[in-house]
Amino acid sequence: MSVFSTGRLAALAAISLFACGSAIAAEDAVVIPKPTVDETAAPATEKAVFAGGCFWGVQGVFQHVKGVKSAVSGYSGGDKATADYETVSTGSTGHAESVEVTFDPKQVSYGQLLQIFFSVAHNPTQLNFQGPDRGTQYRSALFVESPEQRKVAESYISQLNQAKVFPHLIVTKVSEFNGFYPAERYHQDFLTLNPTYPYIVYNDLPKIENLKQVFPAAYREDPVLVLKAKG
Template identity: 50%
Template sequence: MKFRVAILSAATALTLSACGQPALALDNPVEAPAAARKATEGYGLKTAIFAGGCFWGVEGVFSHVKGVHSAVSGYHGGTKRQASYNLVSSGITDHVEAVKVTYDPKVVRYDELLQIFFSVVADPTLKNRQGPDRGAHYDAEIVPLSKEQRTVAAAYLGQLKKSGLWKKPIVTSIEPARTFYAAEDYHQDFAAKNPRHGYIQRWDKPKIAALKKFYPKHYRAEFKRD
């Protein structure tokens, strides 16, 4: 795992990021608007893929959302041969760190997952980075797995671009679905298993707190599967 050497002022706190780079500052969450186009997905569990920087935080947030049955950290966009943490974190593959979320649309709709994602997980104005982590493998991407999800995602991104909530242009992309490869076992449920880890404390614990603050009806304190 590689770390960049950073020279910081005495007033700046430094936390080394296990997912990538030194942590310099905490991004402020923005409460995204409710989607104008609601998802209609019927009955039964559905699956979607979200990429938003280090998968520890993405998985950690969605695991605290009511209606989410599983959130699996993994790799999306590249080949099976490339799907290992050592290769992906080096930045030489076509993968992004991503999370496959399985959810009950009768409890939490896809558009609500998008709202949560853009509120407390990913900054949609950043390209090839999120938070302290740098590189194309930390890009924020939406990967719909159905026609309905793609329609809703496109409508929501269009809505966010017109909202004026962000001063910079929104650059998060909607990507075609490719094979998702689950990450190594030690990455799964990392935030829950390692609550005192420096990266989790500095970057992911605040995201979960923001989820509770902004969306109390969707928040569950227990780290478990429905």
């Protein structure tokens, strides 16, 4: 059952052209090679922040990846004072809609998460937009939390560009992590809770199917949910 009232869903539908865009079908996944450089030593639990357009779909993808303990929608790249949905949607805060992924490196590495991110979670060649969503808040970005994450991310972007697996160069910006601020409760688990919402049907459910088809060994049927974990 959705966490939204009828009024909330109607309101979200009304602003769909402004934030987390209109109903335009998702792009196909791109099959890409594994990273040749990955983390060599990692803690028992690690965090990584990914930005790739509307956070509904990015969160939904990572929630279905084995080894991911949590995937939380939120904002990164700007200040705490402006980390709210309406303000971020103006595109003037420096924030990007992001997803903080907590994972077990023994089950899934940072490099493997990057492979999924670039392959099925979003299109890394689109500058300051993803599909129907326009603005710097929808940019492709990685907010790295360690020198090793930076090394892996920059090496992989270079590897993919040199291999020309995409028709255009990757524009994903690698930036230092400067804070992550969870999004409002109604944004959490949006894909799972609202599978018939038009934006989800056209833009995000295909990403889940692509994950299942392209990365069957990494896919898990039951997503790890934020709201369930919080009770």
